[in-house]
Amino acid sequence: MLSLNRTRTQSRSTRSMSLGGMDYVDPKKKSNVVGKVFMAAALTALCIIMLKRSPTFNTPSPFAHYEPGVTHVLVTGGAGYIGSHAAFRLLKDSYRVTIVDNLSRGNLGAIKVLQELFPEPGRLQFIYTDLGDAKAVHRIFSENAFDAVMHFAAVAYVGESTMDPLKYYHNITSNTLGVLEAMHTHGVKTLIYSSTCATYGEPEKMPITEQTPQKPINPYGKAKKMAEDIILDFHKNSDMAVMILRYFNVIGSDPEGRLGEAPRPELREHGRISGACFDAARGIIPGLKVRGTDYKTEDGTCIRDYIDVTDLVDAHVKALEKAKPGKVGIYNVGTGRGRSVKEFVEACKKATGVPLKVDYLPRRPGDYAEVYSDPTKIRTELNWTAKYTNLHESLRVAWRWQKAHINGYSTPQSI
Secondary structure, eight states, X not given: XXXXXXXXXXXXXXXXXXXXXXXXXXXXXXXXXXXHHHHHHHHHHHHHHHHXXXXXXXXXXXXXXXXXXXXXXXXXXXXXXXXXXXXXXXXXXXXXXXXXXXXXXXXXXXXXXXXHHOOSTTTEEEEEOOTTOHXXXXXXXXXXXXXXXXXXXXXXXXXXXHHOHHHHIIIIIIHHHHHHHHHHHHTOOEEEEEEEGGGGBSOSSSSBOTTSOOBOOSHHXXXXXXXXXXXXXXXXXXXXXXXXXXXXXXXXXOTTSSOOOOOOGGGTTTSOHHHXXXXXXXXXXXXXXXXXXXXXXXXXXXXXXXXXXXXXXXXXXXXXXXXOTTOEEEEEESOSOOEEHHHHHHHHHHHHTOOOOEEEEOOOTTOOSBOOBOTHHHHHHHOOOOOOOOHHHHHHHHHHHHHHOTTTTOOOOOO
């Protein structure tokens, strides 16, 4: 009751007094109000003057404007294994690079390495964003002036895709649609798309050419093919320049040891065979598991075409240089030579110097027996040929990085 009365008293004290039908305002209170307004205005003006004197106030971000002679490339998934190597090559070749990654598979440590190698303003920026957030993607495109997109971001394990197919259709197909919509809305005219030989499935004839029918047999390959179909359907009524690169099995790392492959520990079971070999050589896992020894191949194990990551990113740069408005280029990126899993394991043993324990297990769901490329088209049209074709040497280079980075990039996954 006391507080209520006090409130009413305060309310009465703040009212203007009425004299003969006129409002009378206490002149002292009027003066205080005017003084406060004046002070606020003065402080605001002072802040504006100080900001304008700041050297960065009137300096727009170089990433937000087109610059003659400078090509600005958005690299999605640029914190990942292949994406980080591609970003490095682009920066080395004087491109401007924006990396977008949600770090679900990528490494912040790779970004740190790139930032240290290219610290100059206007060269590299990293944006932490999930491509599944359409509003965030459009905001990125509206705030940056991109000339081209290299779209790497994707989950990419065949075994995992058979266990969680919806994740793959969302992450690969849906997110690619979102990127394409943002490019269309904001007038970005060049797309280099990261696809896979998994879209071919298990062809009847070898080697695989770009005319080989696409009949994927696992959700990973199916999701990638759906994304390709979306891109091609959109392109029919567009002047966009599109390059689709279908990778074979990627191995290796930066020859000078600056970048490497550091997959999530919880994904080792689904990861690349090279990662499993190195984990076994380091004693992280007790041995190497080879899945499938009854395929119709010479030694019963799968045959794959292993492409060094340095060659792969070189193919991307050549694709970017050769991309033409209104045109689509589709290319296989491989060496043109198949190697069996047993052959790969022997090369890994030699590269690491470790006598690996090997367990032979039943086939993995969704795998195919034999896949290797015919690289004639990419050699003829893009003047690209794989140079790092020594399997042992590629594994030796990758192993050197692994030994020097026992805990990967050793960088906390935090923003």
